[in-house]
Each structure stands twice: as structure tokens, then as C-alpha cells.
Amino acid sequence: MISLRSVLRQHPRRMLVPQKQYLHTRPDHRPRLSAPSFASAIRRRSSSDSGEDETGHINTAPNEGIIFLDHIFPLKLQWLTRLPFIDGSSLVSAYKRLNSPNVALADPTGIVSRALPSNLPIKITSIIPRVREGGAFIKFQHDGSIAAEELEGTVKAYLKEKPIKPWFNPLRQVRAFLVRGKPWIEDLYRLPSSRVKVEFLPTSPEASAAELTQETLYSLFRRYGTILEMVSQPSDSKIAPRFAYIDYSRMRYSTMAKNCMHGFVLVEEAGGGKSGTLLKISYEPKVKGKWFRDWLTSHPRIVIPVMAALIAGLSVSIFDPIRTWSIKIHILHGLHLENNKYYQWIRKQLSRGYDYIRFNHKKAEDDGLNAIWEDRHSQMEQLKTWMSESLDTFIVVQGPRGAGKKQLVEQALKSEPHKLVIDCKKIQEARGDSKTINAAAAEVGYRPVFSWMNSFSSMIDLAAMGTIGTKTGFSETVENQLVKIWTNTSSALRSIALSCRKKDDRDADLQDDEWLEAHPEHRPIVIVDNFLHKSTETGADMVYDKLAEWAANAVTHNIAHVIFLTTDVSFSKSLSKALPDRVFRQMSLGDCSPEIAKKVVIRHLEAGAANSDKEEELTSSKLRNDLDELDGVIQVLGGRLTDLEFLARRIQAGESPGRAVKQIIEQSASEILKMYLLDAEKSWSPQQAWTLIKELAENEELKYNELLLNDMFSKNGEQSLQTLEQAELISITSVNGRPNKIKPGKPVYLSAFQYLTEDEVLHSRLDLSIFKMLAAGENSTIQSCEEELQKLAELPGTPAQMKPRIKYLLDKAAASQEKIVNYEAKIGRLKKILSEKY
Numbered sequence: 001m002i003s004l005r006s007v008l009r010q011h012p013r014r015m016l017v018p019q020k021q022y023l024h025t026r027p028d029h030r031p032r033l034s035a036p037s038f039a040s041a042i043r044r045r046s047s048s049d050s051g052e053d054e055t056g057h058i059n060t061a062p063n064e065g066i067i068f069l070d071h072i073f074p075l076k077l078q079w080l081t082r083l084p085f086i087d088g089s090s091l092v093s094a095y096k097r098l099n100s101p102n103v104a105l106a107d108p109t110g111i112v113s114r115a116l117p118s119n120l121p122i123k124i125t126s127i128i129p130r131v132r133e134g135g136a137f138i139k140f141q142h143d144g145s146i147a148a149e150e151l152e153g154t155v156k157a158y159l160k161e162k163p164i165k166p167w168f169n170p171l172r173q174v175r176a177f178l179v180r181g182k183p184w185i186e187d188l189y190r191l192p193s194s195r196v197k198v199e200f201l202p203t204s205p206e207a208s209a210a211e212l213t214q215e216t217l218y219s220l221f222r223r224y225g226t227i228l229e230m231v232s233q234p235s236d237s238k239i240a241p242r243f244a245y246i247d248y249s250r251m252r253y254s255t256m257a258k259n260c261m262h263g264f265v266l267v268e269e270a271g272g273g274k275s276g277t278l279l280k281i282s283y284e285p286k287v288k289g290k291w292f293r294d295w296l297t298s299h300p301r302i303v304i305p306v307m308a309a310l311i312a313g314l315s316v317s318i319f320d321p322i323r324t325w326s327i328k329i330h331i332l333h334g335l336h337l338e339n340n341k342y343y344q345w346i347r348k349q350l351s352r353g354y355d356y357i358r359f360n361h362k363k364a365e366d367d368g369l370n371a372i373w374e375d376r377h378s379q380m381e382q383l384k385t386w387m388s389e390s391l392d393t394f395i396v397v398q399g400p401r402g403a404g405k406k407q408l409v410e411q412a413l414k415s416e417p418h419k420l421v422i423d424c425k426k427i428q429e430a431r432g433d434s435k436t437i438n439a440a441a442a443e444v445g446y447r448p449v450f451s452w453m454n455s456f457s458s459m460i461d462l463a464a465m466g467t468i469g470t471k472t473g474f475s476e477t478v479e480n481q482l483v484k485i486w487t488n489t490s491s492a493l494r495s496i497a498l499s500c501r502k503k504d505d506r507d508a509d510l511q512d513d514e515w516l517e518a519h520p521e522h523r524p525i526v527i528v529d530n531f532l533h534k535s536t537e538t539g540a541d542m543v544y545d546k547l548a549e550w551a552a553n554a555v556t557h558n559i560a561h562v563i564f565l566t567t568d569v570s571f572s573k574s575l576s577k578a579l580p581d582r583v584f585r586q587m588s589l590g591d592c593s594p595e596i597a598k599k600v601v602i603r604h605l606e607a608g609a610a611n612s613d614k615e616e617e618l619t620s621s622k623l624r625n626d627l628d629e630l631d632g633v634i635q636v637l638g639g640r641l642t643d644l645e646f647l648a649r650r651i652q653a654g655e656s657p658g659r660a661v662k663q664i665i666e667q668s669a670s671e672i673l674k675m676y677l678l679d680a681e682k683s684w685s686p687q688q689a690w691t692l693i694k695e696l697a698e699n700e701e702l703k704y705n706e707l708l709l710n711d712m713f714s715k716n717g718e719q720s721l722q723t724l725e726q727a728e729l730i731s732i733t734s735v736n737g738r739p740n741k742i743k744p745g746k747p748v749y750l751s752a753f754q755y756l757t758e759d760e761v762l763h764s765r766l767d768l769s770i771f772k773m774l775a776a777g778e779n780s781t782i783q784s785c786e787e788e789l790q791k792l793a794e795l796p797g798t799p800a801q802m803k804p805r806i807k808y809l810l811d812k813a814a815a816s817q818e819k820i821v822n823y824e825a826k827i828g829r830l831k832k833i834l835s836e837k838y
Contacts, residue, residue: 056186058128063141065148066179067155068259069115070135070252074168075192111166112136115174117158122151128185133192133255137183152178177224177256181279182263192283194251196258199243199280203265210273211242212266220261220279221246225253245284258283320488323446327492330445331420331524370603372404372641373411375596379587380412386561386585387413388521393561394552394579396571399589400745401728402642405565406529408589418496418524420444420489420560425530427543433478436543440482444489479542486550493524493560516558525561526551532568544574552578568726591747592639598630600641604648629657637661638747661751668752676729677766683723687773688712690766692730696744697753704732704739711774761837768830775823778816785813 052059058066112127121143128137142151155176163173198217202209212220214230221227231245248254262281266272296303373380386393397405413419422443430439441449500522501515502508510518528551532544551562556579564571575584592600637643643664650660676682676689691712695702708717721742725732728745744750757763789809792802 052126056184057182058126058137058139058185060139061141063144064125065140065142065151066183067138067140067152067176068135068179068183068256069112069138069174069176070133070256071166071169071172071174072111072129072136073131073134074166075132075134075251075255111164111174112138114162114164115159115176116155120151120154121146130185130255130259132190133259134252135255135259137179137185137259148178152176172252175252175256177260179260180264181261183259184262190283191285192251192255192258193285194249194254195245195247195284195286196254197243197245197282197284199241199282201241201278201280203276203278207275208273209241209277210266210271212244212271212277214244216266216271217244217246220264220266221257224248224257224260225250241280247286254283257281319448322448323488324491324495326447327445327489328496331418331492331496372592372596372600373408375592376408376589379589380408383409383412383563383587387416387525393520393523394555394575394582394584395561395563395587396575396584397563397565397587397589398569398571399567400591400640400731401567402640402746403589403591404641405589406527407641409527409563409565413525416525419527420493420524421527421529422547423529424544424547425533428530428534436478437481437485440485440543444485444492446485446488449485479546482543482546483550486546490550490554490559493526493554494557497523497559513558520558520561523558523560525563526554527563527565529565531564531566532571532574541574545577548575548578555579567728569732570722570726590639592641592644594631594634594639597634597637597639597644600644601630601634601648601651604645605651633657633661636748636751637664640746640748643746643748664748665751665755668746668748669755672729672749672752672756673762676724676727682727684720685712686766687770688717688720689724689729690770692724692742693753694757696730696742696750697757700743700750702742704742707742711777712770760833764830764833764837768827768834771823771827771830775820775827778820778823781816782813782820785809785816 060066116122116124116138122140123142124138124140126139128139130136142148159174159176165171165173198212198221200209200211211233214232217230218227226249227246228249229245229247231247233239233242233244246254246257248257258281261279264279266277266279268274268276383395386395397409399405426443427436427439430436438449441447494516497516498512500519507515507518516523528547531547551564554560555562564575591597633647637647646664647657647660650663651657655663672693676684677686677693679686691710692702692707695707704721707713707721710717713720721730721732721739724730725745729749731743731745732739733741733743744753789806792806792809795802798806
């Protein structure tokens, strides 16, 4: 064979294109084809990404060969070919437009033109770019007297002498290898991988293929790059055809091996068997960290609890400080404009203009309450004294609804800067676990709160039960979530209390707990409003028990003063669970006396008249001519604060006191009718409520034990009375700890009871239901007596010992029958009334 060196000496100008296309000379005096001319040649001869004539292959004649160049295109942009209207050829054109024409090495066309020696005795017939694999096929024609392998060696030596480094990876250089097989050029979306799968196929259907050894594979594929590992197919595997995996250290090595060796036929002499072995090469996705993933999926009993613990730990370390800070800001009103001096000045200026009436209306209400504060001055002073004591300040302010409990506490402690008000009503009326958690968090300023995680974590626990058979503990109940909220609140309260401590204090050497015990004046105040609101509903006990436990812990550790505001007279049962060994301090609020009630109404009227637009200033005596009625209506209305304010507003609206009280009585009667008499889905019966209303309308107060003797309260009587007291229809007074008397729940209810009993139709309807119930009870008694008498009659003879029992049953049945006759007569009269009146 003729040497390539002699050919180059004999044909120094045998070029890719005619000599006239040279435009400039290279520094080493070797002529070079300009990039634009070379690009035009490529455009005339290049094939598509799917091979020649869309066949997926490159056809070669006996004197033709193919060289594959890598590092022409970046591999990181393979995903672009998945976009619509983008293929390999469009990317090649884009590279040419975007790259600088002054930098030859930045143009893929320039890289191809510089990769081949200018005096190489070949003729390029086509160039097929492989954007996904970062290279390009160069198909060329050569003289048959020169071996293709020798041309490959010449190109490699040239690139080693004159390396070309692409713009996207200047640390690497372009490499060239002769394509020894028959490459498959497909435009499928198959991304390169550092692992290739080599399948051993027969050269013809009737022939058989040989399974190549690792030594043979190494000798064939090592030239393209460093091999990390070769994995042969297990000997007992039934998968055909046989295959082996080759792992390269770099993806560029695997792309070169795949494009150069795909379709290569290994002859018998080289170990390919009698008829040779065809190598089919494809990329095999290699999952990094597969062993770690397999370990995770194989040990769910360990992994799932550990993940739950990590998530919980991250939540505590990251979000808990944020939540504690949010609670502190909520207590200190750090984000409230009301405490800003500039905002207060602007508000003061605006109050002199268009907002004057609104602010003065609030002042009118405050003036009306001053009479109450004067009357309850001793209770307010007592409350302030308790706040300054170092002993456990676990205080309960109990009173009926509308007695002004919250207003009294706020008035007494208005000078205290650090107060936290928790309204149990908002928490208890929230529907669903997530809303309950959100409501509790909003009351204390607990943010951020991920209430949706409660449902999500429950789903994880359910999945874990089916996977590992046990719960992961990742899900948290509403109880645990509430405990977290209260715990963060304790941290915030403690931080606020200790923020008042200074280094130069006399007791600076005390520990934090000792300092908190010695300085009760710096403890924040927690006001728990509406405690035991709707305490009879399902799930309420849990919320109140946890709240009471947290409050007891805050008081015991001298973190805060806690004041409970409740209308429930049985609050001691719930609070005693939290502090069983201590006596909490109690303050009871009742209705105002008639004298104070009259003052409250008059001051409301005076303040409203003083703030009106009238030029004439009216005194209390001139305000209205019918104020003399106040003495009478106050006796009817009572001293409930909310009722007094309502009366004052109606009088200001132009009604007379008598007319206003009548409207209040009618409204109260409507509430009683709806809440206690017409709704059957209660813990008491409408007949029991009506019995109480009738008796109280006639007697104003009832004896507790005497009422229990009534037939309507013979079953579950005490429970019904306690429930009606919780519902505020009645109030029960005690003597020496035992129930003594029953009174209306509000003073105005007495008049409302009398108003309801005056309605003959309502009276007849409810009495009819009572008599029917009593008659049914007597019929049941007679039936039970008859059954027992029938059993006694079946005895042989009539024993003398059973005669008293028989007489007792007969007398009892006769008495019941007499009652039934009486009830039936009353039922008949009531039906007549209902049929005649409406």
C-alpha cells in the first residue's frame, strides 16, 4: 500500500475544493479554507439528522469513509430539540447566527474546517451534524491506495499538534475517530448517557452470535475513552440477545463509542464466532445514587420515621422562633398603628372634622359606663391588687352574659401595657380541625400556621399503616397542635416579662425564675374571655382542658397573670383539673342596683344630647318629658348592662321609656320562644321549659327541691335544670354549696315570662302537650300494673302474702285512671280553645 506521506509530498495542493477558494494564509504558511466558503460547501453537501434520504444510515462506497468529530455542539442543550419547530439543523443555523464571526473557534462550521489538514488527500461529500450527541459525521472520498485507518491517524496527529478548543468548553479539545461500523442516525429523543449497552447480534438470521468477553470488549472500546466498569449479562439470564454494559467516565466517550462502533462486525479471527458478530450499541440511562434509592425503598420502617423526625426537627428549629416572635409582636402591638404617636396626632386632628361625630359617639358610651365603674370601684381596685401580688394569680371573673365582665377587666387594667386576650368563642365556633387550629393561632398571633398539614400528615400515616403496619407519628391531632400553640405563647410571654430586666438592677444576680417571682408587676396579663362557651358540645372539653392546663402552668411558673371570664357557674369543675391543689381567686359580677341602672341610662342620654348638632344644650331634666317613667321601667328591666344600653339607645331614637321597655320585653319573649320552647333538639324538653316559665311568671322564684317533685322533672330533672342554667333561661342560687332557689336568667325575663303566659293560644298549646305527656305517663303506669297483676293471677291460688301487693297495684291503677280522666277533661277544653282562637 502506498504511504500517506508520499502522497502528501506528490499532491501538496490536493484540497477539499479548488485552489482558488483560499482567501488567506495561516501563520504556519499552510493555506486554509475560509469559514464562509467551507460553510457553503457544507450546506450543499450536508444531510439531515435522520441520515441520507431519511433512512437513518450513511451509505458508503468502497473508497469512502466516515470520521466522527466530537465537541462540536454542547451536550447541555439537548432539551432544546424537544421544543416545537426545533431540530438539529435549526440549532446548527442558530449557532452560526449567534456566535461571533470574528472568532473562528466559536463557530461549529469553523471547528469542522480547522479539524482537517488543508492538504489532506480527501474530498468531503457530506457533513451530518449530531446536535444531541455534540458532534458531526464527516463523509469523505479517498484514494483506494490509502487506507482509511492511516487517514484517521493523520487527523489525530494533526489535532494533537494543533488542538482546537470549543467556546463552550475551553478545557477540552476536539477529537476525531474513524467510524468502523455502520452508524444509525435517528432523530428520536434519546439522550446520551455515560453507559452504553452493547448487544451481540448474528450477521444473518440463520447464523449465531458469539458473546464477547470483557477482554475483547476492552480492546474494542477503550480507545474512545476511560472505562470505569464493564458488566456482562448474567450467565443464567434468559434475555436474548446477549448484551454487556460499558460505563465510561465521561459522556463524550460514550457518544464517540456509540457512533463509531454501532454496526461493527467482529470477524471470527478477532473472536466474533464462525459467521461473525454484529455489535448493536445504544445508550442505557444510568440512575445516579441508585443504591441509596434502593436502600430507602427497602427500609420503610426506618426511613419513614426518620423523615418524620427530620421534618419535625426542621419545623421546630426554623418556624418556632418565627412563631414566637410573631406572638410577641401581637402582644406588644408592634405592628399596630394605634400606638404610633404620628398616627395618634393625625387621628386627633381628623376627629375635629368629619370624624368628630364617630369619636364623640364612642365618648358618649364611655360616659355612660362611668357610672358602672364608680359602682364597681372596689372590685376594680381588688383586681389591681391581685395583679401586684407575687402569689399565683389565677383569677376567675364570673357573671351572667351582659354583666360587663370584659369591660370591667379592661377598665381596671387599661394602664397595663402587655395584655393578651384569647376569645374562646371564636375557637369553639370554628368548624373542622383546620379552622379550629387557625382560630386558636389567630387569637395569639401564632404565624405561620400550616393547618392543611394536619390532613396531609394523616394521609401519610394512613399510607404508612398499609406499608409498614404501624403509624409513623408524623400526623398530629388537634390536641397536639393546640399544645404547640400554647407552648410558643408561653415562650413569648416569658420573653416579654424578662425584657423588662436590666443589668444594673439591685437584683440583677437573681436567676430568671427568681426574678420573675420577685417582680409580678412585669408579668404580662392573659385574659381568657368566654371560657366554657358551648361547653356541652362534643370536643369542647379538650379545648378548655388544654387551655386551663396551659394557663395553670403559666401562673405556676410566674410567666403571666391569667384572668378567666365566664358565664358558667360550674367553672370550678373544669379549672380544678388544672390546679387541683390550689384555690383560685374568684370575683362575681351581678346586675346593677336600680339607682345605678338609672344613672347609666341618664348619662347615656346626657352624653348623646351634648354631642348632638342642636344648638340648645339640654340637661337630664329637660331632655325628655317622660323620664319620670324611668323608675318604673328600671324595676321591670333590671340592672343588666346590655339591656340598659339598649334602652338608652331606643330612648335616644325617640321612643318613650315605657314603649322601649315593652319592645325589649317582646323581643326577649320571641328569643325565649325560639330558643327554649320550639326547638326540640335540646337536652331539655319544651314541656320542662314551659313549666319553669309558668311557675316563675307566677311566683318570681322557685324552690329548687320542690320543683324536682313536679312530674315534668321526675326523670333527669337536675340535669335539665343545669342545662337550662347554662343556656341562661334560669339562674340557680346556692346556700352552703347546695342549690336553693331558681330565678329567671335575666331580670327582663320575668316580664317576658309573664308576657308569654298571657298569650292564651300559646298557653293552651303548650299546656296541651304537657297534659298529653302526663296522660301517656299514667297510661304507662296502668299498663305496667296490669302486666304485673296478670302474672300474679297465673299463680296457683292466691297467696295471702300477695294480697297487699295486689291491692297496691289496683289502687295505683285506679289513681292513675282518675288522673287520666282529669287530664282528658283539660285536654278537651284546651282543644276547644285552640279550635276557636288563633
